[in-house]
Amino acid sequence: MLCDEIIELGYYPEDENGKRQMKTTRQLRLRKVCYQDEQNRYYEFLTNSFDITAEEVAFLYKKRWGIELLFKKMKQNFQLHYFYGENENAIRTQVWCTLIAQLLLTVIQKIAQTKKAFSVVAALVRMHLISMLDVSDLLRSKNRSYQIARGSPDGTMQLALFTAEMRGRSF
Numbered sequence: 001m002l003c004d005e006i007i008e009l010g011y012y013p014e015d016e017n018g019k020r021q022m023k024t025t026r027q028l029r030l031r032k033v034c035y036q037d038e039q040n041r042y043y044e045f046l047t048n049s050f051d052i053t054a055e056e057v058a059f060l061y062k063k064r065w066g067i068e069l070l071f072k073k074m075k076q077n078f079q080l081h082y083f084y085g086e087n088e089n090a091i092r093t094q095v096w097c098t099l100i101a102q103l104l105l106t107v108i109q110k111i112a113q114t115k116k117a118f119s120v121v122a123a124l125v126r127m128h129l130i131s132m133l134d135v136s137d138l139l140r141s142k143n144r145s146y147q148i149a150r151g152s153p154d155g156t157m158q159l160a161l162f163t164a165e166m167r168g169r170s171f
Helices: 054-077 088-112 117-128 135-140
Strands: 003-011 026-036 041-047
Touching: 003 135, 041 054, 054 088, 054 117, 088 117, 088 135, 117 135
Parallel strands: none
Antiparallel strands: 003 026, 026 041
């Protein structure tokens, strides 16, 4: 922690019409925390929370930034530009489904041990979602043409939807 200061700013409040009231001055108390991380990056945080330590302020902003990056990644790679429903439950369901899809794609990316960007992984999986391609080979490959998989390559990643005795029955 480099500094932990209290700042007081004076301002003129506005009335209901948006006009400044020059006769009245108000004070705003803020806390300025200066922080330098392990990579020598310098940060300044402004907060109105006086009941936590300066280290906690820096920690909370760092975690908040991680959440901001997560949602930025979600909006860039998934259809969260509009919501399918208007009530709270519909929006929560869509966000949860997007989080699950993002987690699954991250797991696939880690299993494939690919250096491709997440956006490339998401685009490839989206384009080849119903293709009979091995996703690991698809992500590891540097080619633009892919071999269609016949059956399950090793059976470790693919679960059987129907057992042998269920085939032939109508539902």
